[in-house]
Amino acid sequence: MVKTAVLVLLLGAAVTASAAEGPPMPALQTAADVRFEMGGAVRAYLDAITERWLLKVPDTNPAMLQMFADRDKQPCRNLLPWSGEFAGKYLTGAVGVLRLTGDQRLRAYLAAFVDRLLALQDADGYLGPFPRDARLTGRAPNIDGTTWDVWGHYHVMLGLLRWHAETGDRRALEGAARIGDLLCRTFLGPDKRILDVGEPDKNHAAIHGLCLLHRVTGEARYLTLANEILAEFACPGAGDYVRSALAGRDFYQCPKPRWESLHAVQGLAELHWLTGDADCRNALQHIWWSIVRLDRHPSGAFSSGEQAQGDPYHPGAVETCCTVAWVALSIDMLRLTGDPIVADELELATLNAVMGYQSRTGAWVTYNTPMDGVRQPSTEDIAFQKRPGSEEVNCCSANAPRGFGMLADWALLTDGRGLVLNWYGPSTMTTSVGGVAVVLRQRTQYPRRGKVVLEVSPERPAAFPLRLRIPHWSGATHVAVGGKAVPGVTPGTYLAIERRWTPGDTVEIDLDMSIRYWAGEGRCAGRAAIYRGPVLLAHEGEAQAIGFSPQWRQYGDLWAANAPGATAEHAFEGTGVRWLGRRFDDAGRARVTIDDREVAVVDQYGPTRGTPFAWERAGLGPGRHTLRLTILDDKAEASRDRFVNVVGFEALGPGGKWGGGEPVFDAASLDAGLVDVEGAAGPMVLVECKTADGRTVRLRDFATSGEDGRRYVSWLRVDNVHPVPFARDNPRRAALGDVP
Numbered sequence: 001m002v003k004t005a006v007l008v009l010l011l012g013a014a015v016t017a018s019a020a021e022g023p024p025m026p027a028l029q030t031a032a033d034v035r036f037e038m039g040g041a042v043r044a045y046l047d048a049i050t051e052r053w054l055l056k057v058p059d060t061n062p063a064m065l066q067m068f069a070d071r072d073k074q075p076c077r078n079l080l081p082w083s084g085e086f087a088g089k090y091l092t093g094a095v096g097v098l099r100l101t102g103d104q105r106l107r108a109y110l111a112a113f114v115d116r117l118l119a120l121q122d123a124d125g126y127l128g129p130f131p132r133d134a135r136l137t138g139r140a141p142n143i144d145g146t147t148w149d150v151w152g153h154y155h156v157m158l159g160l161l162r163w164h165a166e167t168g169d170r171r172a173l174e175g176a177a178r179i180g181d182l183l184c185r186t187f188l189g190p191d192k193r194i195l196d197v198g199e200p201d202k203n204h205a206a207i208h209g210l211c212l213l214h215r216v217t218g219e220a221r222y223l224t225l226a227n228e229i230l231a232e233f234a235c236p237g238a239g240d241y242v243r244s245a246l247a248g249r250d251f252y253q254c255p256k257p258r259w260e261s262l263h264a265v266q267g268l269a270e271l272h273w274l275t276g277d278a279d280c281r282n283a284l285q286h287i288w289w290s291i292v293r294l295d296r297h298p299s300g301a302f303s304s305g306e307q308a309q310g311d312p313y314h315p316g317a318v319e320t321c322c323t324v325a326w327v328a329l330s331i332d333m334l335r336l337t338g339d340p341i342v343a344d345e346l347e348l349a350t351l352n353a354v355m356g357y358q359s360r361t362g363a364w365v366t367y368n369t370p371m372d373g374v375r376q377p378s379t380e381d382i383a384f385q386k387r388p389g390s391e392e393v394n395c396c397s398a399n400a401p402r403g404f405g406m407l408a409d410w411a412l413l414t415d416g417r418g419l420v421l422n423w424y425g426p427s428t429m430t431t432s433v434g435g436v437a438v439v440l441r442q443r444t445q446y447p448r449r450g451k452v453v454l455e456v457s458p459e460r461p462a463a464f465p466l467r468l469r470i471p472h473w474s475g476a477t478h479v480a481v482g483g484k485a486v487p488g489v490t491p492g493t494y495l496a497i498e499r500r501w502t503p504g505d506t507v508e509i510d511l512d513m514s515i516r517y518w519a520g521e522g523r524c525a526g527r528a529a530i531y532r533g534p535v536l537l538a539h540e541g542e543a544q545a546i547g548f549s550p551q552w553r554q555y556g557d558l559w560a561a562n563a564p565g566a567t568a569e570h571a572f573e574g575t576g577v578r579w580l581g582r583r584f585d586d587a588g589r590a591r592v593t594i595d596d597r598e599v600a601v602v603d604q605y606g607p608t609r610g611t612p613f614a615w616e617r618a619g620l621g622p623g624r625h626t627l628r629l630t631i632l633d634d635k636a637e638a639s640r641d642r643f644v645n646v647v648g649f650e651a652l653g654p655g656g657k658w659g660g661g662e663p664v665f666d667a668a669s670l671d672a673g674l675v676d677v678e679g680a681a682g683p684m685v686l687v688e689c690k691t692a693d694g695r696t697v698r699l700r701d702f703a704t705s706g707e708d709g710r711r712y713v714s715w716l717r718v719d720n721v722h723p724v725p726f727a728r729d730n731p732r733r734a735a736l737g738d739v740p
């Protein structure tokens with residue numbers, strides 16, 4: 001009888017190679033020859049994106065490539081400063097999705113796309129959309145402002161490198177190298193700076209592409225130019241990422257805290273691995289933690305108003321591109337540190353923010369995915385990016401599939417000795433350890449349920465450590481191998497199971513799906529984000545709770561319009577109504593009627609932008625009423641415009657409590673029970689909860705909330721829960737409800 005030894009090691013972070021052995025190695029790297037067959041909710045997204053977007057968009061939006069062919073034709077196409085990025089963003093995302101599905105139609109389609117793309121590269125390596133005299137100068141006759149031409153080439157280079165890594169297609173690598181050579185001819189050497197062509201927070205992203213290109217080709221000049229860009233960071237007008245971080249400043253305090261900077265910051269990880277520069281490593285880590293603490297929303301999304309603000313409660317738009325860049329940077333942080341808390345962040349972003357920005361139809365994505373609001377297609381929200389021949393393509397729609405595709409870069413990694421499993425969900429992953437093929441198969445309904453049955457099947461018995469991510473939020477996790485409990489399971493660490501694995505071995509993992517809260521502060525005081533395991537929950541309002549006339553647009557968590565005559569209508573039950581919004585120096589006036597009788601003319605003007613505004617009227621008879629706002633031509637003399645805005649309405653309910661239809665929860669008695677859902681069209685997670693006043697209310701996963709156009713809220717009113725300070729082992733500020 002062979003007794004299997006189960007050796008358990010708890011590792012907070014992997015050991016990196018010592019400096020004496022040459023440049024540092026990543027703590028974690030992509031597992032060898034890894035192949036994925038994803039199932040479950042993520043597979044439904046991947047298939048829909050493949051079918052409704054990746055396999056059609058270059059044909060239905062031909063200008064995505066045609067703009068390159070037409071670069072020197074008159075009259076010039078009217079372009080955006082960043083138009084050159086679309087083809088590269090598309091290719092990068094598509095290759096990632098291909099790695100997760102192995103879809104042969106997509107592989108063939110992308111091969112043809114790469115052929116067409118490479119055929120459009122000029123002899124000098126130029127693969128952008130701007131006329132000859134304008135190339136890489138920052139100026140072009142066919143855009144407003146400054147071109148992001150180097151940035152566009154960065155994305156094309158990245159896409160080509162990803163395609164080369166996936167397929168071994170040498171021509172793609174040669175195309176990427178020709179871009180690298182063009183950048184070196186244009187910018188390498190004294191007195192030639194990328195900074196001088198403007199938009200450095202975008203164009204400096206080339207540092208990342210050049211490092212990747214150097215790693216594949218070994219050509220020294222790409223690394224030399226990358227180091228020159230590193231030096232440029234510190235020049236006046238640039239982002240100063242390294243100095244600012246090493247001085248202890250938060251990312252939002254650096255000169256260029258926009259989201260595009262995150263791709264330049266990715267270059268710091270690559271430079272560290274190439275040169276051993278410790279400042280690069282330390283700066284990246286500081287920036288990453290600053291963002292987690294101050295600029296990552298409870299949904300896992302990064303940014304407010306397209307940049308870091310230093311306030312996770314900031315109401316600015318949460319742009320899709322920002323979350324994609326955040327996931328990309330987080331993967332580098334995970335490889336750099338081996339810290340499983342980073343993988344927890346990647347899961348948080350993927351299951352909530354990424355799935356939240358993507359319509360499950362696969363056909364469209366949002367630009368803005370706020371904590372509270374509605375889902376609106378990017379083609380409407382940022383319609384200013386529409387151009388003839390590429391009506392569906394904008395910065396976000398081109399970028400969004402990458403948020404899913406990057407799962408291939410962190411789901412299963414290696415620490416050099418064994419395997420590191422980060423992704424839980426129905427899937428089959430095939431890799432090899434020490435030359436032995438290993439299949440990891442997960443049978444699970446995760447994240448709907450916390451139980452994961454993991455089959456570990458090497459082709460023949462093999463000894464290696466398997467490290468399992470124990471999420472920091474999983475307070476009580478049970479792990480068993482072959483039915484025998486594994487001791488010492490600690491949240492926020494990797495649990496290493498080191499043994500001789502034999503075909504068909506089974507690991508059972510039971511994750512703790514208890515409800516946790518993030519109690520809000522600042523403008524979210526009195527509200528909380530509610531999590532069940534990794535999934536953020538949201539409440540959907542009644543359909544069409546507010547009827548806006550077509551002139552209204554959504555900005556972050558508020559709706560606004562400035563057209564006289566534009567109306568907003570809200571029906572409510574109660575004896576009073578409260579209109580919530582904000583004061584602005586360009587705000588105007590609205591006539592308020594209740595049940596068709598004018599009750600007030602209200603002025604939202606205020607000299608300080610964004611200060612809270614509330615107007616209320618009580619003393620109505622009980623029952624149902626209709627409030628209507630009509631924007632007036634008349635305005636305060638000091639106001640610069642006539643904008644009227646609405647964050648929401650509240651009704652005065654029984655007992656004199658404001659809130660109306662919005663549920664108020666009590667953390668001491670929430671009692672959330674999982675509701676079974678039939679079919680793939682339903683919520684990913686659905687729970688039934690008790691409200692403070694004893695009603696039964698359903699909450700669903702944030703990712704699919706509001707997909708039918710309803711308004712949703714994920715900063716929910718919760719009593720009896722109190723804010724917990726941010727901590728590195730509790731980055732979601734998780735709190736339990738007060739004990740009754």
Ligand SMILES: [Zn+2]
Pocket residue numbers: 319320321322394395396397399
């Ligand atoms: Zn975007």
